Amino acid sequence: xxxxxxxxxxxxxxxxxxxxxxxxxxxxxxxxxxxxxxxxxxxxxxxxxxxxxxxxxxxxxxxxxxxxxxxxxxxxxxxxxxxxxxxxxxxxxxxxxxxxxxxxxxxxxxxxxxxxxxxxxxxxxxxxxxxxxxxxxxxxxxxxxxxxxxxxxxxxxxxxxxxxxxxxxxxxxxxxxxxxxxxxxxxxxxxxxxxxxxxxxxxxxxxxxxxxxxxxxxxxxxxxxxxxxxxxxxxxxxxxxxxxxxxxxxxxxxxxxxxxxxxxxxxxxxxxxxxxxxxxxxxxxxxxxxxxxxxxxxxxxxxxxxxxxxxxxxxxx
Amino acid sequence: xxxxxxxxxxxxxxxxxxxxxxxxxxxxxxxxxxxxxxxxxxxxxxxxxxxxxxxxxxxxxxxxxxxxxxxxxxxxxxxxxxxxxxxxxxxxxxxxxxxxxxxxxxxxxxxxxxxxxxxxxxxxxxxxxxxxxxxxxxxxxxxxxxxxxxxxxxxxxxxxxxxxxxxxxxxxxxxxxxxxxxxxxxxxxxxxxxxxxxxxxxxxxxxxxxxxxxxxxxxxxxxxxxxxxxxxxxxxxxxxxxxxxxxxxxxxxxxxxxxxxxxxxxxxxxxxxxxxxxxxxxxxxxxxxxxxxxxxxxxxxxxxxxxxx
Numbered sequence: 001x002x003x004x005x006x007x008x009x010x011x012x013x014x015x016x017x018x019x020x021x022x023x024x025x026x027x028x029x030x031x032x033x034x035x036x037x038x039x040x041x042x043x044x045x046x047x048x049x050x051x052x053x054x055x056x057x058x059x060x061x062x063x064x065x066x067x068x069x070x071x072x073x074x075x076x077x078x079x080x081x082x083x084x085x086x087x088x089x090x091x092x093x094x095x096x097x098x099x100x101x102x103x104x105x106x107x108x109x110x111x112x113x114x115x116x117x118x119x120x121x122x123x124x125x126x127x128x129x130x131x132x133x134x135x136x137x138x139x140x141x142x143x144x145x146x147x148x149x150x151x152x153x154x155x156x157x158x159x160x161x162x163x164x165x166x167x168x169x170x171x172x173x174x175x176x177x178x179x180x181x182x183x184x185x186x187x188x189x190x191x192x193x194x195x196x197x198x199x200x201x202x203x204x205x206x207x208x209x210x211x212x213x214x215x216x217x218x219x220x221x222x223x224x225x226x227x228x229x230x231x232x233x234x235x236x237x238x239x240x241x242x243x244x245x246x247x248x249x250x251x252x253x254x255x256x257x258x259x260x261x262x263x264x265x266x267x268x269x270x271x272x273x274x275x276x277x278x279x280x281x282x283x284x285x286x287x288x289x290x291x292x293x294x295x296x297x298x299x300x301x302x303x304x305x306x307x308x309x310x311x312x313x314x315x316x317x
Numbered sequence: 318x319x320x321x322x323x324x325x326x327x328x329x330x331x332x333x334x335x336x337x338x339x340x341x342x343x344x345x346x347x348x349x350x351x352x353x354x355x356x357x358x359x360x361x362x363x364x365x366x367x368x369x370x371x372x373x374x375x376x377x378x379x380x381x382x383x384x385x386x387x388x389x390x391x392x393x394x395x396x397x398x399x400x401x402x403x404x405x406x407x408x409x410x411x412x413x414x415x416x417x418x419x420x421x422x423x424x425x426x427x428x429x430x431x432x433x434x435x436x437x438x439x440x441x442x443x444x445x446x447x448x449x450x451x452x453x454x455x456x457x458x459x460x461x462x463x464x465x466x467x468x469x470x471x472x473x474x475x476x477x478x479x480x481x482x483x484x485x486x487x488x489x490x491x492x493x494x495x496x497x498x499x500x501x502x503x504x505x506x507x508x509x510x511x512x513x514x515x516x517x518x519x520x521x522x523x524x525x526x527x528x529x530x531x532x533x534x535x536x537x538x539x540x541x542x543x544x545x546x547x548x549x550x551x552x553x554x555x556x557x558x559x560x561x562x563x564x565x566x567x568x569x570x571x572x573x574x575x576x577x578x579x580x581x582x583x584x585x586x587x588x589x590x591x592x593x594x595x596x597x598x599x600x601x602x603x604x605x606x607x608x609x610x611x612x613x614x615x616x617x618x619x620x621x622x623x624x625x626x
Contacts, residue, residue, distance in 0.1 A: 033443035034455060037436045037499060044477075044496040045462060051473035112368060118358070119365040127365055130373045136604045137376065138557040140575040141597040144582055145379045148590055156378060156395050190375065251466035254559045261583055273468040280472050281564070293469035304464045311460050 052297075056290035065284065077291040087275075087292070094250065094272040097181060101252075102245045104189045106238070109196025116201050128198075135194035143258040146187045150174075174263040181269070187255050192248070196241055203237040204230070243307035250300060253277070272296050383595040390590050405595035415596065417570050418577035421487055422556060425573060428491035429555040430548050433498045437547065441506035442532065446515065463500040471564055478565055485571045490562060494555045502547040509543025510536060549611050556604055574600045 056077050058070040081087045112131075116124050134142075150157050152172040161168040173179045207230055215225050231238075253273040260266045266278065276296060280289025301308075382390060383406070384399035409415050444452060474493065475484070483489025513536045521531040562573040572580065578600060582593050 027449075030443040030447035030449040030452075033439040033447075037440040037503060038455070040436065040492070041458075041462065041496055041499060044474075044492055045465075045470070048470050048473035048477050049465070051477060052470060055473060115361060115365055115368070118361040120362055123362055123365045123369070127369050127372075130369050130376075132608055133376050133605060134372055136553070136608045137601045138575055138604065140557070140559050140578050141379070141601050142375065144578060144593055144597055145375045147582075148382065148588075148594065149375060149378055151588075151590070154391050154395075154590065159395055190372070193372070247464060247466075251468055253468050257560075258579060258582070261579070273466065277468065277471065277560075286472050289472060293466075293472070296466050296469045300464055300466050301461070308457075308460055308464065312457055 049297075052290055052293055055286060056294045058287055060287040060290070062284040065286065070287075073287075077287045078295075081288060081291050081295070087295075090270050090272055090275045093270070097185070097252075097271060098246060098249045101185055101188045101192065101249045102242065104185070105192035105196055105245055105249075106242055108189065109193045109241075110200050110238070112193065112197040113200035113204055116197065117204055128201075131194035131197055134190065135198075137191075139191060139254045140258060142191050143187055143255045146183060146190075147259060147262045150183050172263065174259060175265070177265075177268040180259065180264045184255055184259055184269075187259075188249060188252060191255075192245060196245070199237060199241055200234065203234045207233050239310070240307065243304050247300065247304050250303060251296070272299075379594050379597050379601075382590055383598045385591055387589075387591060405591040406599070408589075408592050409595050409599060412581075414569060414572065414577055414580075415599075418572045418574045421566070421571060422574040424487045425491045425494065425562075426552055426555040428488065429494040429498065430551045432491065432495045433502050433551040434544055434548055436495070437499060437502035437506050438544070440503045441510050444503070444507045445510035459500045459503055463504070467497060468560055471560060474561070475564055483565075485566055485568045487571075490565055490573070491555070493561055493565065494551075494558060497558075498551040498554050502551060505547050505550070506540070506543055509540040512543075513539045545611055549607065552607055553604060 057072055057074060058064075059073045059076070060070045064070040112127075116127055119127070137145075149155055150173045152158065152170050155173075157173075158168040158171055161171075173183050211229055212225060215229050220228065251273050252271060256264075256269065256271050256274050257277075260269060260274065266274070270278065272292070273296070276289050276292040279285050279292060283289075381397065381399040384403070385396055385401040386404065389396045389401055443449070444456065478484055478489050478493070481489070483492065517535045517539075518528075518531040521535050522528060526534070557575060558573075559575040559579070562576045563579075566572055566576065569580075578593065578596050581596055582588055
């Protein structure tokens, strides 16, 4: 039993009409149609990207910011960051945080989708509406709410834990690295779950009923049906969800930034995105910050390469 | 094709692009229930309720706190019923900064959504309806661009916008957001255009329609759900974005709502939790309303727009 014959219908490949009835207009038309998009993307994304690379190859500090010409220094900035142990610390921390949050988000999100299939209609609708609310909340709002719940003096979490017998009176959650990241993980996972649940839930409704029934008749138990029918069918969806979660959680910024401002010690809690921002804007070392940003871009492309290849391949078919 | 099935606005997105296939529609309608014991069903339902409580608590707590009086918020025992006062909301509205931020956010978001839908629709038609030299590279470029971490671009983008005198400009920020959402909107809309059989357009053209008219009166109405889905995506991105608004709009009068909230949160006299939660609630409301409206409109569009056979 493979996933092949079950895979959802494909969008038909770009039709060949244009070729069949080509007159002069149709040769130029597609280019005219994509021109505005290319223009905007080139100017506001491509050009800054080139500037970023140039910046990382120059000496560019506060003086250059105010007009002193910026000399080219080759790979000096890269050498500087690659020999700085701090970069590796931050990098490992970023990857670990990314891995933990992605695994938790994917696992909990998928479990919720499976659960949603099995519960009473009314509870299901309430659950999905709730998730919709969570999803719709702006990240800054969400983070601020969690910050408030974990507030050391008046936070409801400390109140509850103290009530339950533990001594959490005035306990500060953002002070130590571990509990800072516990709170950050809670925020990120909580915010990430709805998207995974919705997508997997939608995917589950597309699993053909006939195959599930046939499997059941053949004596497959719940676990076997999951492993041999549902998971293979959902594989493309799960792959994309995982890639997107990796992408998002690798470059996470808002949540860490807000929590740091609320009292986290930034040296111990920097992730790559915040680190690049601090080196650039906080310390006015735009050149070194640029090099960190370039490293970040390359790592992201590396992490999501599998997904990109898959998409490009599908486009070829 | 799988990206289309996970386009952003939740459960509405999934069946949309592939609705041309009767089989998938049938499969999605008949939801299969796994067999199981009664005890299992009860356990599942109890878990469901617990999950609802856990997931909903922060939302509830935000709304609850926003209605509490200051003394109750800092009291020894939190109050669990949101029946205290409207003062926090009054305070927020009396802050000039909030209304400014609201205006800026609305302007930026509106510009982003309109521009993104227009440019993406043009590009999507080109990709879905024509084969042309460079099509493949354009698609790959769109995919790769989506993967570039945007926070990496903050410094060069600041410099570029500065040289174009677009710092502290609503238009400038909207331009940046447009670029962020464009790859995804193009990619998604492409799926929706391709989902409408080209034969329909051809038939209209045989009947004497121009190519433009055939597109406008046949394909365009059929892809309404797609436009709504991608419009929602652009709306949410622009409304929620924080980092670029923080850096590119550095004058207080030019703040957008998320930046305003963060500034308010860091207020010098210690955080005013009632006010911050009221602000937080106010910022979330438009997004939530938008989501709920889109939910129903989207399924309507699907019903009306489904091309059978």
